[in-house]
Amino acid sequence: MPTEPVIPTESEPGWFDQRLGLASLRRLMGHKTVPLHSASIWYYFGGITLFLFVIQVLTGILLLLYYRPTTTEAYESVQFIMTRVKFGWLVRSIHSWSSNLMILAAFIHMFSVVFLHAYRKPREVTWLSGIALLGLVLAFGFSGYLLPWNKVSYFATKVGTDMAGSVPFIGAYMARFLRGGNDVGGATLTRFFGFHVAVLPGLMTLMLMVHLILVQMHGMSTPPWVRNLQARQMPFFPNFFLRELMAWYGALAVLGALAALLPWDLGEKADPFSSAPAGIRPEWYFLAPFYTLKLIPSHVWRVEGELVGLIGFALLAFWWVALPFWASTRDGLGRTKLVTGAGVLLIAYLVTFSALGYWR
Amino acid sequence: MEHQRRALVRWLLGTGVGASIASFLYPAIRFMDPPDIPEAPVNEAPAGKIQDLKANSGKIVKFGSRPVLLVRVDESEWRAFSAVCTHLNCTVQFRDDTHQIWCACHNGLYDLHGKVISGPPPAPLEEYTVRLRGDDVVVARRT
Ligand code: HEM
Ligand code: FES
Numbered sequence: 262m263p264t265e266p267v268i269p270t271e272s273e274p275g276w277f278d279q280r281l282g283l284a285s286l287r288r289l290m291g292h293k294t295v296p297l298h299s300a301s302i303w304y305y306f307g308g309i310t311l312f313l314f315v316i317q318v319l320t321g322i323l324l325l326l327y328y329r330p331t332t333t334e335a336y337e338s339v340q341f342i343m344t345r346v347k348f349g350w351l352v353r354s355i356h357s358w359s360s361n362l363m364i365l366a367a368f369i370h371m372f373s374v375v376f377l378h379a380y381r382k383p384r385e386v387t388w389l390s391g392i393a394l395l396g397l398v399l400a401f402g403f404s405g406y407l408l409p410w411n412k413v414s415y416f417a418t419k420v421g422t423d424m425a426g427s428v429p430f431i432g433a434y435m436a437r438f439l440r441g442g443n444d445v446g447g448a449t450l451t452r453f454f455g456f457h458v459a460v461l462p463g464l465m466t467l468m469l470m471v472h473l474i475l476v477q478m479h480g481m482s483t484p485p486w487v488r489n490l491q492a493r494q495m496p497f498f499p500n501f502f503l504r505e506l507m508a509w510y511g512a513l514a515v516l517g518a519l520a521a522l523l524p525w526d527l528g529e530k531a532d533p534f535s536s537a538p539a540g541i542r543p544e545w546y547f548l549a550p551f552y553t554l555k556l557i558p559s560h561v562w563r564v565e566g567e568l569v570g571l572i573g574f575a576l577l578a579f580w581w582v583a584l585p586f587w588a589s590t591r592d593g594l595g596r597t598k599l600v601t602g603a604g605v606l607l608i609a610y611l612v613t614f615s616a617l618g619y620w621r
Numbered sequence: 622m623e624h625q626r627r628a629l630v631r632w633l634l635g636t637g638v639g640a641s642i643a644s645f646l647y648p649a650i651r652f653m654d655p656p657d658i659p660e661a662p663v664n665e666a667p668a669g670k671i672q673d674l675k676a677n678s679g680k681i682v683k684f685g686s687r688p689v690l691l692v693r694v695d696e697s698e699w700r701a702f703s704a705v706c707t708h709l710n711c712t713v714q715f716r717d718d719t720h721q722i723w724c725a726c727h728n729g730l731y732d733l734h735g736k737v738i739s740g741p742p743p744a745p746l747e748e749y750t751v752r753l754r755g756d757d758v759v760v761a762r763r764t
Contacts, residue, residue, distance in 0.1 A: 416711050419710045420709040420710060420711060420726055434654065440655075441655045442658065444686070444710075534682075534688050535681060536704070536712045537712050537725040537726050540725070541711075541725050554727055555740075559708075559742055559743040560743060566741050567708065
């Protein structure tokens, strides 16, 4: 009896291919294309954010070799890293600068999604996972900021956790949970350290996976104004990937130059029995809410100002998180002009209030 | 019959798993709430020597675990306030140029009775009593 003819499809898969199913992975990569149009450059920023996160993980692990999370040793251990450990100043400077660039890249990425209207159906959940990632990145920044235990970070943490305390009903529990006690102190440092190096990296990795799987599943969105969808596409692999690699080199160059030429400052050691220094202000990404808090008077009608501020921020955040759900009408027509306007307004608020917070 | 049996099994499984999760979560959530560390009640605290603080100046002194702002208004007039800003918890300072108490965090201003002059603080600073005993300055809680 004649055996079934063997139809040669591709060359016989190799040893690894047979065991790891690399072919399906390659097929997955092969399907992905990136739309080419005048705004394609914005597609690089998600990747840049990811790249900077990898740098954070690597430099963070290096810092862990010497850093000590106690009020008596934290400041001194960072000082030790900067003055005694070989390349310690560079590793710490890269970790600090890269955290700032990463937050900037994440914001640029988010606004590019808004202006390219990439949040539209079926990508609503991708948007939500992206917002969660932005929240995690800001939490990384807030928790990491305290770790050197210097004056500015000590007061920034007092203010930040006190705001959490004015949330109605659960505020008191939240503030105690964050501080590990009734006030910012050694227990807070221990907790923030745990958040920063264990809880947040875990959550971040999980969320990144969700985000990337969704992006891969839906493919890259094409902005509504690009008419001919099939017109020009670039294969993701290797064409776009190699360009992304060049973008990473660009980011690395900027990062390296900043870290080496403007080494990150350590400031003065925190002292719970000293006054908040004049000119104190948070990191730039918290300047807008900071300046807003400064403007709100002690009472608005009969409600305490900080509660009013908190409710305002919560409403703003909710409105922004829900963007994909108010961005189209019932019958699926996009309100793209409205969304673009909202994005411009939010940027205008963030930029002017940050600038005022910085200079005033 | 078959249908009811399935519903029962599903209910048992659901409540079982739910109860297990709750029994894991409850202790974990309680664990996260930090225990109260009892502090010895402090009613007064030493605040240094009279000659250590010039007229028209202020300094932070330790009152148990809390900071208190001691102000020497002039040669004979002393005042003390809780140094914890009533806005968002920063530590305030005495301004010798304006003779006011200032919080650098969001520009809160208090007068030398602890009353809010301007800025976001919602309530006055709690005032403490200053006692002079020979050369020593002592700060005490008002009762
Ligand atoms: C697994 C990931 C990470 C680990 C293990 C890690 C570890 C550390 C350690 C040990 C420190 C204290 C040393 C120091 O203050 O220089 C630190 C500080 C800091 N981290 Fe991270 N980190 C990680 C990710 C991140 C990310 C993603 C961000 C960004 C948003 C970030 C932002 C910061 C900031 C702003 C500081 C304060 C830097 C300073 O002033 O010294 N970290 N981190
Ligand atoms: S904490 Fe003092 S003014 Fe805000």
